[in-house]
Amino acid sequence: MNKIACVGDRDSVRGFMAIGFEVHTANTLQEAEKTVRELAESEDGYPVIFVTEDYYNGMQPLISLYAEKTVPAIISIPGKNGSQGTGMAAIKALTEKAIGADILLNS
């Protein structure tokens, strides 16, 4: 049994405390990066780490380290400012990588 971790700024992630996620607040990108690295490498293991979009965009090099592994899944969630389209853009990029063109544009 593992816990779900959530990394982001205070306002964006405080709600996740109530539903039993392990919340780590970070005020700067460096802090967030350090936290995510620790969570991903930790012994207990966090299979799912949610990261707010702003930080997710900033730590791409770190995330690509874990892209090939089955766990952890590092997933972006919109922060307090709402979605900036990071998640959708990532899906689009993956489709292009796998198939060569984004053929789902209109669906």
Added chain:
Amino acid sequence: MATVMKVNPTRMELSKLKKRLKTARRGHKLLKDKRDEMVKQFLELVKKNRELRASVEESLKQVQTYFSIAAATMSSQAVEESLICPKQETELETESKNIMSVIVPRFNYSMTGKDSDIYSYGFVTTSAELDVAVGALSGIIPKLIELAETEKSVQLLASEIEKTRRRVNALEHVMIPNLEVTVKSIVMKLEENERGNITRLMKVKDMMIAESRQGI
């Protein structure tokens, strides 16, 4: 742009190369089938991923709004104080699933706690908006987990498809043509040797006949 490999033009090499060519063709066919099937699976997953992400982002946006309203009616500290000790723990069990030999995670979540409700605070000091926010957020947990699972699968599958495509292309455009021209060149060399041999024998025979005539 196929190039002839550097091998000795012998029958031994020829039969070896033919075997390799056969294996390469078979491998190419198998990998191509694998790629096609993976693309099919990928398309299904990516469609699901899109829908999930759209709905999760929409719900989260709403939850954030509820929390902002809650934070406006009570102090920010009070909000945090109410949330900091959850009654329920969300726990995750990870299994793995095999999609075309790509290992993807499957998450099963469970809520553990003594009480069945998720509200971790008394109702006296908190506003009703906070209840709404927490309620809405707990409603999207299953979707969040499913999103994580699908998105990871899509990521893993995408990189595997890319790898397989590279292999298919390498076999199709480099390996197989190279083997083909090499086999062809060896066959031609061997035939040339054969012809040389026949010519020499004929020549020797002519010389022997001429010699025996002179002897008469």
